Amino acid sequence: MKRTHPSPTRRSxxxxxxxxxxxxxxxxxxxxxxxxxxxxxxxxxxxxxxxTFLTSEYSQGQQDYIKLVNMEGGVDxxxxxxxxxxxxxYPERGIAQYNEARSDGAVFFDFLSTPxxxxxxxxxxxxxxxxIAFAHGRADAADGQKFPYVFPAAAIYRSQAAxxxxxxxxxxxxxxxxxxxxxxxxxxxxxxxxxxxxxVSALKGFELKLFPYPVPGTEQAATWTEVRRYRPDKVIxxxxxxxxxxxxxxxxxxxxxxxxxxxxxxxxxSDMQSFTGDTVVGLxxxxxxxxxxxxxxxxxxxxxxxxxxxxSGDKAKVGTTYYNIGVASMAIAxxxxxxxxxxxxxxxTGEKLKQGFEMLKDFTxxxxxxxxxxxxxxxxxxxxxxVSEWDGKQxxxxxxxxxxxxxxxxxxxxxxxAKAKK
Amino acid sequence: MxxxxxxxxxxxxxxxxxxxxxxxxxxxxxxxxxLNFAQGAMVMIGGYAVWLLAETGLPxxxxxxxxxxxxxAFGLLAERVLLRTMVGQPIIMIVMLTxxxxxxxxxxxPGLLGTEPKHLDIGIGMAPLILGDVLTNRTYAVGxxxxxxxxxxxxxxxxxxxxxxxxxxSDDHVSSWSVGISVERAVAxxxxxxxxxxxxxxxxxxxxxxxxxxxxxxxxxxxxxxxLGGVDSILGALVAGLAVGILGSVIPGYVDSLVGGSTRDVxxxxxxxxxxxxxxxxxxxxxxxxxx
Numbered sequence: 001m002k003r004t005h006p007s008p009t010r011r012s013x014x015x016x017x018x019x020x021x022x023x024x025x026x027x028x029x030x031x032x033x034x035x036x037x038x039x040x041x042x043x044x045x046x047x048x049x050x051x052t053f054l055t056s057e058y059s060q061g062q063q064d065y066i067k068l069v070n071m072e073g074g075v076d077x078x079x080x081x082x083x084x085x086x087x088x089x090y091p092e093r094g095i096a097q098y099n100e101a102r103s104d105g106a107v108f109f110d111f112l113s114t115p116x117x118x119x120x121x122x123x124x125x126x127x128x129x130x131x132i133a134f135a136h137g138r139a140d141a142a143d144g145q146k147f148p149y150v151f152p153a154a155a156i157y158r159s160q161a162a163x164x165x166x167x168x169x170x171x172x173x174x175x176x177x178x179x180x181x182x183x184x185x186x187x188x189x190x191x192x193x194x195x196x197x198x199x200v201s202a203l204k205g206f207e208l209k210l211f212p213y214p215v216p217g218t219e220q221a222a223t224w225t226e227v228r229r230y231r232p233d234k235v236i237x238x239x240x241x242x243x244x245x246x247x248x249x250x251x252x253x254x255x256x257x258x259x260x261x262x263x264x265x266x267x268x269x270s271d272m273q274s275f276t277g278d279t280v281v282g283l284x285x286x287x288x289x290x291x292x293x294x295x296x297x298x299x300x301x302x303x304x305x306x307x308x309x310x311x312s313g314d315k316a317k318v319g320t321t322y323y324n325i326g327v328a329s330m331a332i333a334x335x336x337x338x339x340x341x342x343x344x345x346x347x348x349t350g351e352k353l354k355q356g357f358e359m360l361k362d363f364t365x366x367x368x369x370x371x372x373x374x375x376x377x378x379x380x381x382x383x384x385x386x387v388s389e390w391d392g393k394q395x396x397x398x399x400x401x402x403x404x405x406x407x408x409x410x411x412x413x414x415x416x417x418a419k420a421k422k
Numbered sequence: 423m424x425x426x427x428x429x430x431x432x433x434x435x436x437x438x439x440x441x442x443x444x445x446x447x448x449x450x451x452x453x454x455x456x457l458n459f460a461q462g463a464m465v466m467i468g469g470y471a472v473w474l475l476a477e478t479g480l481p482x483x484x485x486x487x488x489x490x491x492x493x494x495a496f497g498l499l500a501e502r503v504l505l506r507t508m509v510g511q512p513i514i515m516i517v518m519l520t521x522x523x524x525x526x527x528x529x530x531x532p533g534l535l536g537t538e539p540k541h542l543d544i545g546i547g548m549a550p551l552i553l554g555d556v557l558t559n560r561t562y563a564v565g566x567x568x569x570x571x572x573x574x575x576x577x578x579x580x581x582x583x584x585x586x587x588x589x590x591x592s593d594d595h596v597s598s599w600s601v602g603i604s605v606e607r608a609v610a611x612x613x614x615x616x617x618x619x620x621x622x623x624x625x626x627x628x629x630x631x632x633x634x635x636x637x638x639x640x641x642x643x644x645x646x647x648x649x650l651g652g653v654d655s656i657l658g659a660l661v662a663g664l665a666v667g668i669l670g671s672v673i674p675g676y677v678d679s680l681v682g683g684s685t686r687d688v689x690x691x692x693x694x695x696x697x698x699x700x701x702x703x704x705x706x707x708x709x710x711x712x713x714x
Contacts, residue, residue, distance in 0.1 A: 047537065048529065048532065048533070048537070048635075049635070052532055052537030052538070052634065052635060053537070053538055053539060053634070055537065056536065056537050056538065057538070186683050186684035209679065210679070210682060211678070211679070212678055212682070212683050212684040213684055213686075214684040214686045214687045215687075216636045216639055217636075218627070218630070218631045218636055218637075218639065218640075219436060219686075221432040221433075221435075221436055221559060221562065221671065222429055222432060222433065222670070222671040222672075222674050222675045222686070223674075223678070223684075225425070225428050225429055225432060225557070225675065226425075226675055226678070226679065228557065229425055241539065241634070241636065242539045242631040242632045242634055242636050243631075245539065245631055245632055246630060246631045249548055249559075249630065250559075252548045253548050253549070253550045253557070253559055253560075254550065254557060255550075255557070270538045270539070271539070273541045274539075274541045274632055275548075276543065279548055
């Protein structure tokens with residue numbers, strides 16, 4: 001029996017065409033879906049233990065900014081998904097969360113904790129996954145040759161101390177012959193600027209005396225008795241969280257004028273709520289990003305995220321120091337992702353994102369921060385900042401964006417690296 | 423010389439502030455034989471309670487009074503819900519339970535109220551008290567006076583009928599039961615009284631530094647105080663508080679600038695180690711002799 005193939009009818013041809021078209025659309029759809037899959041950023045932070053003074057406001061700024069970015073189309077049409085977890089500053093927990101987020105496809109990390117960041121810096125380098133340590137962490141993280149995947153992306157602690165000294169030198173009667181008291185928490189963070197202070201002391205001819213106080217800094221009475229007896233011309237306080245308020249009380253209670261007190265970056269509007277009226281007006285602080293909601297980027301967050309009720313936290317915190325630092329940290333990462341995708345193409349990988357960071361040139365996040373230029377050598381971005389003064393209600397800028405003693409900062413980084421090699 | 427005197431006075435006042443925390447530990451130990459490792463967290467909760475009530479617009483004095491009631495009730499509740507279920511269990515397990523309570527409270531307070539330090543204004547200015555060439559912190563001075571008052575009240579309380587019952591309970595639970603004393607009630611009252619101490623300490627320390635998790639760190643110096651003074655001695659909490667505070671002020675005052683680091687925690691640790699090695703029951707603690 002001769003088997004004959006039925007000739008295709010018009011109807012069957014149409015069916016086949018429809019099926020093929022359907023399959024084709026499906027394949028394209030899958031490809032498009034993969035192409036537009038979210039870019040994952042992991043913000044693994046300490047919400048519950050040591051860095052509690054900072055994390056909630058910082059994370060709120062990051063989340064609100066990412067909402068804005070996603071509302072405005074994401075990066076190359078891809079939304080950004082934040083993986084947010086609490087490691088409570090326990091390195092072992094941070095490492096476990098890092099591994100999980102890495103398995104889930106995260107290409108960028110922010111740990112906001114010196115112990116966890118230090119534990120994971122070598123891993124980030126091995127895995128070729130960029131991490132940010134905005135204005136904190138180890139000084140040698142600024143060296144892009146040593147840590148290619150770690151980005152302080154703002155003034156490291158030594159650059160902050162350098163800028164405070166320069167401000168005293170240029171705006172407060174000079175450093176020469178002055179007595180500077182450095183009152184610091186007795187931890188690696190508190191000790192970080194000491195070598196720089198010693199070097200600049202020798203350069204500029206001022207006397208430096210160190211006054212450590214124990215962790216967590218809640219009891220400093222004996223320290224401030226000693227400081228007062230030293231009769232310093234200027235005091236630099238170097239702590240964080242509740243210890244900062246105790247330091248300020250100790251200083252003022254021992255007759256030191258607020259105008260002569262200068263602080264590390266970690267002193268926010270929330271910390272200053274402890275002081276009513278004009279009791280500490282004139283106190284100064286290193287500032288890495290502008291505060292308030294005037295910068296264009298903040299205005300858009302307010303208009304598109306906060307006002308429609310899409311904000312991630314307390315409205316009153318929008319525009320505070322730590323909130324804006326959170327926005328800045330995420331704006332830097334998003335801009336790096338944009339540049340990487342534009343110049344190197346999708347999909348975004350850790351290697352591409354690293355190069356994106358190193359393409360940042362004069363990036364200000366729409367006026368939020370000083371011009372940031374990162375190179376393959378300098379991951380600090382120049383060590384820029386300014387000095388702000390507490391006016392009783394807010395931090396008012398007292399100087400233009402600037403940087404100081406960067407030759408000394410880098411000399412110390414090289415010396416540290418040479419010591420580490422021995 | 424005035425430097426030494428200032429370190430001495432400020433150290434003594436700080437030590438009295440530690441005594442407020444230590445007193446809570448002593449009161450619980452005296453009635454139940456349990457070292458309460460949750461006292462630091464109770465201090466934090468006491469501080470939060472005052473802040474929360476003050477935030478509602480209440481005058482600070484009224485807020486403190488209400489917080490005292492709240493924390494006394496908290497103490498009673500802790501006995502009823504936690505301690506009573508542990509009757510007959512090894513004492514080490516009850517101590518572990520207090521550690522669990524400490525962790526729970528440390529998570530609960532900041533978790534519910536936010537992690538940023540809360541400002542607690544109790545109306546004491548930042549201007550120091552000036553005594554000749556010696557400056558002292560007004561808040562510490564007020565705290566020292568409050569600590570002395572609390573210790574005096576505790577000493578008087580243990581001379582009352584109820585206090586005598588608590589002393590009996592601290593001697594022997596079974597014998598106390600056999601003569602009709604409610605051991606559970608006595609233990610509950612001691613936890614309630616520890617709650618009052620927590621409010622006092624949380625308010626004064628909170629006024630110095632703000633209210634946040636770091637108040638729980640007061641447990642460390644408070645444990646040093648109870649070990650040195652004797653874990654069952656109210657007078658010991660006073661004397662050892664002064665000793666720990668003064669040593670932790672005077673020695674760092676002369677040594678820190680020489681060694682380039684803070685030695686206060688080292689001093690406190692040495693106090694704990696030496697006391698345990700030389701006089702394990704502390705300066706004023708009762709040395710129990712057991713027949714074996």
